[in-house]
Amino acid sequence: MDNTVVSTGTEGKTWGGGNQPLNASYGKMMMWFFIVSDALTFSGFLAAYGFSRFKFLDSWPIADEVFTHIPFYHEPMPMIYVAFMTFVLIMSSVTMVLAVDAGHELKKAKVTLYLLLTIIFGAVFVGSQAWEWATFIRGDYGAVQTTGGNILQFVNAEDGNRIALRDFVVAEDDGRVAHESNNGLWFKSEGTQPTYTVEEVIHGMEANSNVLIRTQIINDEGKKTLLSREESLKLLKDNGKVVVEGANLHVNEYGTPLFANFFFFITGFHGFHVFSGVMINIIIFFNVILGTYERRKSYEMVEKVGLYWHFVDLVWVFVFTFFYLV
Amino acid sequence: MSDHAHKLEILRGLVKFKSNTQKIWGVLVLLTIVTVVEVILGILRPEALMKSIFSMKILNWIFIILTLVKAYYITWDFMHMRDETKTLRRLVIWTAIFLVCYLLFILLHEGGYVFDVYDNGYIKQDF
Numbered sequence: 418m419d420n421t422v423v424s425t426g427t428e429g430k431t432w433g434g435g436n437q438p439l440n441a442s443y444g445k446m447m448m449w450f451f452i453v454s455d456a457l458t459f460s461g462f463l464a465a466y467g468f469s470r471f472k473f474l475d476s477w478p479i480a481d482e483v484f485t486h487i488p489f490y491h492e493p494m495p496m497i498y499v500a501f502m503t504f505v506l507i508m509s510s511v512t513m514v515l516a517v518d519a520g521h522e523l524k525k526a527k528v529t530l531y532l533l534l535t536i537i538f539g540a541v542f543v544g545s546q547a548w549e550w551a552t553f554i555r556g557d558y559g560a561v562q563t564t565g566g567n568i569l570q571f572v573n574a575e576d577g578n579r580i581a582l583r584d585f586v587v588a589e590d591d592g593r594v595a596h597e598s599n600n601g602l603w604f605k606s607e608g609t610q611p612t613y614t615v616e617e618v619i620h621g622m623e624a625n626s627n628v629l630i631r632t633q634i635i636n637d638e639g640k641k642t643l644l645s646r647e648e649s650l651k652l653l654k655d656n657g658k659v660v661v662e663g664a665n666l667h668v669n670e671y672g673t674p675l676f677a678n679f680f681f682f683i684t685g686f687h688g689f690h691v692f693s694g695v696m697i698n699i700i701i702f703f704n705v706i707l708g709t710y711e712r713r714k715s716y717e718m719v720e721k722v723g724l725y726w727h728f729v730d731l732v733w734v735f736v737f738t739f740f741y742l743v
Numbered sequence: 744m745s746d747h748a749h750k751l752e753i754l755r756g757l758v759k760f761k762s763n764t765q766k767i768w769g770v771l772v773l774l775t776i777v778t779v780v781e782v783i784l785g786i787l788r789p790e791a792l793m794k795s796i797f798s799m800k801i802l803n804w805i806f807i808i809l810t811l812v813k814a815y816y817i818t819w820d821f822m823h824m825r826d827e828t829k830t831l832r833r834l835v836i837w838t839a840i841f842l843v844c845y846l847l848f849i850l851l852h853e854g855g856y857v858f859d860v861y862d863n864g865y866i867k868q869d870f
Binding site for chain 1: 762763764766767770771772774775778779781782783784786788793796804806807809810811813814817818820821822823828830831834835839842843846847850853854855857858861
């Protein structure tokens with residue numbers, strides 16, 4: 418038996434594997450299947466975000482008050498930075514589709530250049546995302562969480578702007594230090610302590626008559642409810658429990674921790690996709706340089722990876738809308 | 744390669760391009776304009792658009808519609824959906840649209856219900 422492959426006479430016929438259903442190659446088809454399923458995963462996350470937001474519709478943080486930062490500039494500037502990120506990602510999509518286009522014409526040099534640009538834009542986006550996370554985690558004004566888990570933020574009564582804890586609270590030495598495992602119970606650990614205690618915040622507020630508290634509740638004008646001086650002091654004294662600076666998975670100075678959880682989870686999952694996309698792009702980039710696709714006489718691999726890359730951009734368009742705009 | 748024929752019209756034939764490369768840049772311009780409009784509306788948040796229609800602010804409806812417009816052009820022109828067969832296009836798009844609508848209906852409806860339970864003051868605790 419020198420040849421086990423039997424010719425069946427069906428080559429090139431529908432059931433002989435000779436045609437491509439829907440005029441799409443196997444690889445492209447599988448990429449589309451993956452994209453549909455991944456799109457549903459993201460829809461699940463965003464719909465869950467919508468669920469939680471509808472559940473706390475009257476107390477959800479206002480995105481324009483949360484994401485106000487741009488690098489090297491300290492005035493609140495909502496939207497600008499995230500608009501920049503969006504543009505970078507759209508731009509990377511454009512260079513990717515140009516690479517695919519150049520691939521159809523078998524122009525190796527152009528594909529190389531456009532892929533390189535795509536990788537750079539992708540990396541800039543991931544870096545911006547990291548900066549956004551870092552800023553969000555660090556926080557800016559600080560707040561006090563009540564026993565019921567609500568966030569109390571501080572406002573300067575004179576100009577109506579937010580006032581940071583560091584601007585009116587003085588840290589006193591209460592002898593409390595963070596527990597370290599080499600110092601006492603080795604199996605217990607403790608995170609970073611807030612700069613101030615609730616007691617110190619109360620003292621600071623009593624000493625500064627211009628400080629008011631605003632609650633999480635959104636009033637009819639779409640603003641957070643501002644309390645009077647007496648109400649503010651009473652609420653802080655009766656219910657103040659923890660000083661919160663920045664955001665993590667347990668507490669969030671901007672409002673409900675759910676907001677932070679969803680932000681970390683959804684943008685994190687998206688950022689992970691971008692990161693994977695950059696990695697795959699780099700692999701493809703080296704394959705292009707080595708001439709792999711040149712020898713194959715087909716740059717379809719660039720097209721398939723391109724599909725994934727555009728999908729990542731597509732998801733960002735939705736994340737942008739539901740986290741920053743709506 | 745000749746077997747990659749591209750359809751070079753966007754906006755239902757309103758804008759026609761000479762080459763695929765040109766079309767790509769054209770779509771970029773379109774997407775940029777839409778994003779800029781979104782960002783400007785997001786910063787200004789005009790009072791006139793704050794009224795509710797179908798239990799959501801007009802502004803939010805505008806944002807969502809503009810997002811779908813952007814999604815359409817990314818899928819159709821960047822992902823070349825415009826050049827795929829009708830069947831593939833429908834398989835991908837309608838499957839996703841149907842399931843997403845289903846998911847949104849269930850979850851948003853439930854979220855609104857939970858909000859009402861809190862709002863009516865019947866249950867205070869998280870559940």
